[in-house]
Amino acid sequence: MGSAALEILGLVLCLVGWLGLILACGLPMWQVTAFLDHNIVTAQTTWKGLWMSCVVQSTGHMQCKVYDSVLALSAEVQAARALTVGAVLLALVALFVTLTGAQCTTCVAPGPTKARVALTGGALYALCGLLALVPLCWFANIVVREFYDPTVPVSQKHELGAALYIGWAASALLMCGGGLVCCGAWVCACRPEFSYPVKYSAAPRRPAASGDYDKKNYV
Numbered sequence: 001m002g003s004a005a006l007e008i009l010g011l012v013l014c015l016v017g018w019l020g021l022i023l024a025c026g027l028p029m030w031q032v033t034a035f036l037d038h039n040i041v042t043a044q045t046t047w048k049g050l051w052m053s054c055v056v057q058s059t060g061h062m063q064c065k066v067y068d069s070v071l072a073l074s075a076e077v078q079a080a081r082a083l084t085v086g087a088v089l090l091a092l093v094a095l096f097v098t099l100t101g102a103q104c105t106t107c108v109a110p111g112p113t114k115a116r117v118a119l120t121g122g123a124l125y126a127l128c129g130l131l132a133l134v135p136l137c138w139f140a141n142i143v144v145r146e147f148y149d150p151t152v153p154v155s156q157k158h159e160l161g162a163a164l165y166i167g168w169a170a171s172a173l174l175m176c177g178g179g180l181v182c183c184g185a186w187v188c189a190c191r192p193e194f195s196y197p198v199k200y201s202a203a204p205r206r207p208a209a210s211g212d213y214d215k216k217n218y219v
Contacts, residue, residue, distance in 0.1 A: 003187035004103040007118060010180025011098055014125045017173030018091045021132055024167035025084045028052045028064060030139055031158040034147060049163060050081050076142060080135030084167075087132040091174065094124035098181055115185045122181030129174030136167045 028049030047054040054064040067073060100107045101117025108114040143160055146152050 003184040006180050006184030006187065007098075007102050008104065010122065010125075010177040010182075010184060011102065013173045013177030013180065014091070014094070014098070015177075017125075017129065017170040017177060018088070018095070020166055020170030020173065021084070021091065021128075022088055024136075024163045024170060025050060025088060027161075027163040027166070028054045029161035029163040030080075031143055032161045034154075034157040034159045046158075047161065048158070049161075050077060050084065076135075076138055080139060083131055083135045087128045090124060090131065091128040094121050094128060094178075097121035097124060101185065103184075118185035119182050122178045122183075122185060125178030125181060126175050127178075129171040129178065132167060132171045132174065136164055136171065140164055 026049075028047045028051065030050065031048040033044075033046045044058065045056040047056065052064050052066045054062055056062045070078065098118060098121030099105055101114050101119070101121055103110070103114070103118070108117055140160055143158050147157050147159065
């Protein structure tokens, strides 16, 4: 029962991390305008994401524009798109694999094969977390490097956006959840007494046509 609880807890963490990764991928807040001037009142704030850029006026009006050309984007944006979308799709595959091998489902008969399937699903989730970390850390490195570069104009300096922090939290949840799923599957494979109990009910005796129970039920 303990290994099944680990798998369920790990799967819940992975699902939350997967949703967070989707949110981070869609939010246009990977880079935000850095306020370095002494003037407190600013006319507008610029947000930049993987799919669009937004301008927020001081009046509260926001206008967003989707990037027109994919080839005109920088190399880091194109790579971040591919890696983030790939991580999201891989997490979907990991979800089906984990549900197939989970002890709380009956898709696969209990045994070493079922534990190996769950172990594969947990490893895929951990791989998703690592894959999502690559574009997040890449973007953060570019933002920090340009922020401290004296040759970059002040108007073009940016700070880390909220989407990066959401993505980092999602990656941590995916790796932690995948590790818990792997631990639950490993415990189930090595210590079957800690696995989810499977109960089988006896088939009911069928009465014969004459109303008496068939004799073969007593053999």
